[in-house]
Amino acid sequence: MKASRELTESDFQDAHDDLRSLKQALESAIVGQEGLIDRLLIAFISGGHVLLEGLPGLGKTHLAKALAGATGLKFSRVQCTPDLMPADITGSEILIRDPQGEQRLDFQRGPIFAPLVLVDEVNRATPKTQSALLEAMQEHQVTHAGITHPLPSPFWVMATQNPIEIEGTYPLPEAQLDRFLVKLNVEFPSEAALLSMLDISLDDEPSEHLQPVLDLERLVSIMATGREIVIADRIKQAAVTLLLATHPATSGGTSHFRYGASPRGLQALLKTARIHALLQGRLQVDFDDLARMALPVLRHRVLLTIESELDGINSDSILRQIIQEWRSRI
Template sequence: MTPEEFAATFERIRREVRTVIVGHETLIDHVLTAFIAGGHVLLEGVPGLGKTLLVKTLAQSLELSFSRIQFTPDLMPADIVGTNVVMQDAEGRRYFEFQRGPVFTQVLLADEVNRATPKTQSALLEAMQEHTVTAAGTSYALEEPFFVLATQNPIEMEGTYPLPEAQLDRFLFKVKAEFPTAADLVEIIDRTTVADQPQARVVASREVIRQMLRLAREVEVASHVKAYTARLVRATHPGDPRSADMARRYVRYGASPRGVQALILSAKVRALVAGRANVSLGDLKALALPSLRHRIILNFEGEAEGIDADAVIQNALDETPELEEART
């Protein structure tokens, strides 16, 4: 696959998703970027904004298997990964057989993930990171590509549990679903209150998607771009000599090394979509917020003053020089 074919295929997928999803242009781009980068997405927003429809439409347009898990307070880990059940053969002998859970799919929607307990939330960890599931000492590989889109309600809503930091860090992006504009609401009425509602067509095969994932990994990254990425992430750490002003005042822990990986991987996809075979600083800056916002932990002062992680990242972007050599 050539970079030109990559960009054309990405545009076909984006256009097909938009035939079903009204508005949310930036959200759609971020979800597609994370998917092609081989990562997972945490999507935050109040109920009813089309989060479920978005990921289902993505699976339909790529002819990928799709499963949905509705997270509730009584959901157990075995309800996600599966469990061994006792079976009996024709001769009356009993044996254990593994019954696969809904995680054995290619596109998984973890709906309202922060309504389940932390024990159940952690059941997704191995699947998201290793693309395998272990049950009773046996590991089972998940089919590639494997993509998790987890939705969560704003933490201020009742009946929610904050996601553990270890699980948050395994999402490539955290994106926010904004409320539709008045024009988008009218378009939603026109599309969804008629007899014939739009359905996504298959616009790319599984093999094409695998080729896109491979090509995204092959994009070159110049040394000065890598150095800038390292400086930007270190600027979110309050103890670093070059930390940004807001990081020193309001941050307890800055972005982890996975933040560097997320920035570079997603920037590679964005470069290919733009028709370039190399990553620019503009790619990094455009994707800094979704890549880093869930990796920054505010201190007491930051929480008390209502500081948002996005503001900390923007401050780091403003104060991090582009061409200065990185120090160890």
Template sequence: MATNGFLEVRSMANDSAVRILSSVEFHRTSTRILESIETVIDGKRDAVEMALTVLLAEGHLLIEDVPGVGKTMLARTLAKTVDCTVNRIQFTPDLLPSDITGVSIYNQVSREFEFKPGPVFANIVIGDEINRASPKTQSALLESMEEGQVTVDGETSALAAPFTVIATQNPVEMEGTYPLPEAQRDRFMARISMGYPDAAAELAMLHTRENSSPLDDVQPVVSTMELIAMIATVREVFVSSPVEQYAVTIVQATRSDPDLRVGASPRATLHLVRAAKARAALDGREFVLPDDIDALAVSVLAHRLIPANRLSSSGGAASVAAASEAVRRIVATTAVPLGAVGPA
């Protein structure tokens, strides 16, 4: 079942004829995106680069932090820099799965059921405060995030391509939140936090946002087809066998680490390598280095892990800290591959 031409867009994204950008073109385009985002998100270069990395790696991003530090602003700004379809879903306790995926409505004129697409049918879906909805409603995103499709009443509809979910959530220690199930967390390529701004950035915010929001001035700087070309370019980034083995060794180590009760999944390995390819491309390289794996390991792996310590396994701040520390220790003790890592 095609809806709003999305199948046509998906076909173009998977077309082998999509142009691969040169390193100069890729750098020029990615710089436009980053500079546009930083007109709104000041002093958070790492978070901004990570958000773009996930988008180019065809993943989904989870932004977790306390209220008011710019989680939703980052998601909205990234979405506005690309001239594509964007929908925002405000997750609340009374939200139903059909409010996300869509629903079949009976047409009394044609005497047939017609599918009305939900807000998940967009290139970029912003899920605001995703953990304020029940796990049943959260699960409405599982199929779309993994398979790029939605099944309602036995009918399957393809989603747009590219398709990315950028979700924000508050710490589970806060009132009215539901911990994300493990299967949901595992579908997010990476998890980041914003952190508080430094004094200079916060002072500047008082002056720049007194009368209006800088988000109002953000305009698209790349088209959907330019984004598709960037994604296709990232896919072509070379990963040597030693670097692949390095990533596998790190992920497998999480499954036998005594401080972890549940390690990272094979999906995590795929996400780690894909994100590393995007990071390499953003750095102007056509091949992945072990440094790319090291730099991304905590953001890509930690949110999937469950610490062995019961006091640190509730999914809260203690859990995140324990899992992150375990990943850092594993990376620090894993032998880095020697020799050539670029294409021959």
């Protein structure tokens, strides 16, 4: 394993350069979403699952395809509907006849058995199906008829959901949302970005023709390097302070949150901060890394109070305020 060998300065530099290359490849396919690509890459190298939320037509599916194309990973897609069954995702046993003419039940693997899985409109699937999916995400395995089938490693799930089409959907419960490392909002591109997009994707889809810039082995190596990034105790303490600031009991003031972020959120914050530091070419995590990654990591892990929801308060705006105050105190 690469992590066990002596890492040199050039190893870090190579990892940083590879990340930069991957980022440039994605930016060539998806125009006007630099911030989104950065965060997606960070979550991807951190080994976490990503929840993309945005209006239809903003390129969520293309982004997943582009990532699969740029990394050379096998990519599978699940389009969620209310009649989608768990077995449609995980797989099921079917009766087959072997060449000798004998019949037996064989487990046919579902689309979840791929390194990179795009689950489109995840909130349209029933809670039963969602639960099967999210169990696979957490355990990295599928159990069927008493037999455990491991999922490929590394394993990533990119789920998308539409924030406006609420009718006929099943919003993900908080416990399941917590399984996603980050929740990324896909913003509407700027005017300049729209014009650029027309130039490259009017008649063709560049994400489908993207050549791999990294192979799986290199990707694993970068992930291992990312785990070597130094986090000072003072930074860890600051991360804890930030997490506790989202909790109503420890925030010190009138909180808009009913529930704060979980300890898993703290782990996610530091994991993503490490890769953010690597992307910046640093060997150590900075306070700014935490500040940059706090919003995508924490936004789906907090729950607004009923009063705040009735007042139309957005959890993002409250979190931004908390992060700003936290940063000014350090």
